[in-house]
Amino acid sequence: MSVTQFWLSFGFGLSTASVLAVAAVGLSLQFGVTNYINFAYGDFMALGAFVSYALNNEILHLDIWVAMIGGSLFMGVVAVILNRLLLSPFARRFSKTFYVLIVTFGLSLIMLNLLSAIWGDNVRFYNMKIERVIKVGPMLLTKNQLIVMALSVVLMLGVHTMLKTTRLGKSMRAMSDNSTLAMTSGIDTKRITTITWFLSGTMAGLAGTVLGITEGNLTPAAGELFLFVIFAAVIVGGVGSIYGAMAGAVIIGLATEVSAAFINPAYKLDTAFVILILTLLFRPNGVLARTGKA
Amino acid sequence: MSAFWLYVFTLIFFLFDYFILAMGLNIQYGETGILNFAYIGFVAIGAYMTGAVSMPNSVGTGQHYILGLNMPFPFNLLVGGLSAMVVSVLVAFIALRRLRTDYLAMVLISLSLVFYDICNNYVPLFNGADGLYNVPSPLAGVLHLTTNSFTVVFALLTGVISLIMWWIMSRITRSPLGRTLRAIRDDDGVAAALGKSVFRYKLTSMMIGSFFAGIGGGLIIQFNTSFNPSAWLPGETFVVFAVIIVGGVSNNIGLLVGSLLVETMLVHLVAFLPAIPGHPGLILNIAAMMIGALLMVMLWFRPQGIVPEKLRRSPAAVAAATTSTDYAGIDEGVSHE
Numbered sequence: 001m002s003v004t005q006f007w008l009s010f011g012f013g014l015s016t017a018s019v020l021a022v023a024a025v026g027l028s029l030q031f032g033v034t035n036y037i038n039f040a041y042g043d044f045m046a047l048g049a050f051v052s053y054a055l056n057n058e059i060l061h062l063d064i065w066v067a068m069i070g071g072s073l074f075m076g077v078v079a080v081i082l083n084r085l086l087l088s089p090f091a092r093r094f095s096k097t098f099y100v101l102i103v104t105f106g107l108s109l110i111m112l113n114l115l116s117a118i119w120g121d122n123v124r125f126y127n128m129k130i131e132r133v134i135k136v137g138p139m140l141l142t143k144n145q146l147i148v149m150a151l152s153v154v155l156m157l158g159v160h161t162m163l164k165t166t167r168l169g170k171s172m173r174a175m176s177d178n179s180t181l182a183m184t185s186g187i188d189t190k191r192i193t194t195i196t197w198f199l200s201g202t203m204a205g206l207a208g209t210v211l212g213i214t215e216g217n218l219t220p221a222a223g224e225l226f227l228f229v230i231f232a233a234v235i236v237g238g239v240g241s242i243y244g245a246m247a248g249a250v251i252i253g254l255a256t257e258v259s260a261a262f263i264n265p266a267y268k269l270d271t272a273f274v275i276l277i278l279t280l281l282f283r284p285n286g287v288l289a290r291t292g293k294a
Numbered sequence: 295m296s297a298f299w300l301y302v303f304t305l306i307f308f309l310f311d312y313f314i315l316a317m318g319l320n321i322q323y324g325e326t327g328i329l330n331f332a333y334i335g336f337v338a339i340g341a342y343m344t345g346a347v348s349m350p351n352s353v354g355t356g357q358h359y360i361l362g363l364n365m366p367f368p369f370n371l372l373v374g375g376l377s378a379m380v381v382s383v384l385v386a387f388i389a390l391r392r393l394r395t396d397y398l399a400m401v402l403i404s405l406s407l408v409f410y411d412i413c414n415n416y417v418p419l420f421n422g423a424d425g426l427y428n429v430p431s432p433l434a435g436v437l438h439l440t441t442n443s444f445t446v447v448f449a450l451l452t453g454v455i456s457l458i459m460w461w462i463m464s465r466i467t468r469s470p471l472g473r474t475l476r477a478i479r480d481d482d483g484v485a486a487a488l489g490k491s492v493f494r495y496k497l498t499s500m501m502i503g504s505f506f507a508g509i510g511g512g513l514i515i516q517f518n519t520s521f522n523p524s525a526w527l528p529g530e531t532f533v534v535f536a537v538i539i540v541g542g543v544s545n546n547i548g549l550l551v552g553s554l555l556v557e558t559m560l561v562h563l564v565a566f567l568p569a570i571p572g573h574p575g576l577i578l579n580i581a582a583m584m585i586g587a588l589l590m591v592m593l594w595f596r597p598q599g600i601v602p603e604k605l606r607r608s609p610a611a612v613a614a615a616t617t618s619t620d621y622a623g624i625d626e627g628v629s630h631e
Binding site for chain 1: 327329331388389392393395396397399400401403404405407408411412415416527528529532535536539573575576578579580582583585586587589590593594597
């Protein structure tokens with residue numbers, strides 16, 4: 001592989017890592033606070049992406065970046081409603097996590113079929129201008145990829161600031177460490193959970209839309225197929241750790257795109273799975289692990 | 295034979311086949327507590343391997359696949375079951391040793407998505423997205439069956455196989471092995487404290503369940519004479535979970551009831567309904583959403599399923615209770631969820 005080729009795929013890797021970081025942090029935030037994995041997260045992404053598509057192409061005909069904000073916020077509200085009506089009652093009633101995991105798995109089936117009932121299984125495209133390629137150092141990137149990267153960096157800094165400095169962020173970290181203790185210390189855990197679901201849903205919607213923008217197309221199943229890449233990033237980074245999720249996203253994002261230069265690009269996402277297996281075998285708690293979670 | 299009866303026997307086939315699949319997932323999920331979200335992947339391994347060993351060498355068939363051994367009926371099915379079992383051992387050694395329930399579920403669902411991706415893209419393995427087709431119908435040559443009579447014979451044969459598998463499974467669940475698995479499900483810490491190697495028992499449970507998955511898959515490819523990636527999207531695992539949870543976890547009769555209600559009625563009966571004009575596939579989408587909703591309603595209102603798990607009494611506790619005046623022994627011997 002030539003040096004040029006390496007830098008080309010490295011640029012794509014940064015773009016994938018940006019999308020992945022948003023998705024992985026959204027999943028980790030919610031996992032940390034509620035302590036169960038949301039298996040419908042991929043479909044949250046797809047729903048956000050399709051609402052953005054509707055705002056962009058079907059009604060209002062907004063600019064894609066404005067539509068993206070609409071789709072993300074919509075998904076945030078849907079996530080809050082789903083938590084209130086469906087997930088949190090199951091989580092409270094059954095002490096074993098089995099039940100709520102199966103409910104999220106079922107929710108994923110319902111949402112996937114709902115999307116394909118409304119929009120059909122055909123590949124859709126956002127209505128956006130064809131961008132010329134910009135040279136950044138040795139890398140070639142489109143303007144859209146650069147916007148997505150900037151967006152992701154800003155969002156990560158925002159999440160970092162929120163977790164470390166605000167009362168909300170500190171409450172979320174407290175709940176993530178020990179939710180009973182947090183409750184007895186006077187933290188309104190119900191309110192924090194609601195806000196967390198809103199943030200998680202919004203980030204899922206955002207990640208779904210930017211995935212559609214960077215990939216250039218969207219299908220109802222796209223989120224679900226991307227789910228294992230998110231899981232890989234989250235596990236490689238160390239489950240439950242927000243910074244781990246960010247680190248995992250960079251590792252997995254770069255690894256998948258750079259490997260595409262060596263192997264058939266059709267299998268590039270499977271590289272994520274290989275890294276996941278290696279992590280499980282040699283460093284099962286992840287690269288930036290907190291002790292005692294796995 | 296009229297189309298109606300062919301249709302009835304197709305439903306009968308899927309009733310018994312999903313009964314086998316449900317028993318396999320039930321020993322993993324219902325008896326041991328392993329949330330195997332990759333179950334449909336093991337079904338696919340069984341199906342592909344059964345197909346690949348029973349087909350002729352791939353040269354000249356227009357398809358690309360491995361093996362091609364012309365293997366006759368019961369043996370190809372066994373190869374399918376055993377292949378799924380071998381893969382489950384590999385998976386168990388990677389994932390089952392230290393991971394908590396939900397992490398394991400994440401790894402397993404990733405596994406099924408990746409395996410799906412590879413089967414869909416890598417043509418030399420199992421013919422890629424087209425999948426295997428023209429798989430020989432078992433016994434058709436020996437018994438001089440037509441396409442119609444094959445459907446009937448094979449549906450009944452599947453019924454017989456499922457009864458044999460049922461007998462095997464009830465022997466397993468009633469044995470000390472079954473009791474240990476349920477102890478691990480209820481509290482693996484307690485089982486470990488009593489000297490049971492939790493990993494080894496979970497491995498055994500994965501192997502038995504995957505063998506059932508492989509057999510169920512092998513029967514599907516032979517019944518349909520074809521199998522391709524669209525038949526085993528990762529969401530299909532959920533249908534098997536729905537069969538178990540609606541029918542009754544850890545109760546084989548319940549699994550048969552669940553198979554009848556979910557697989558036969560909601561999946562296959564609706565597949566034959568006429569499509570809504572202008573909306574192809576809409577009925578299937580609605581049916582899938584109904585399965586999801588039904589499962590949530592059942593989990594909330596009747597988590598034990600239509601036919602609940604039987605209370606099992608250990609012979610020792612019953613004997614102790616009948617020979618002494620202390621009746622406390624009965625309660626202690628009963629395991630309930």
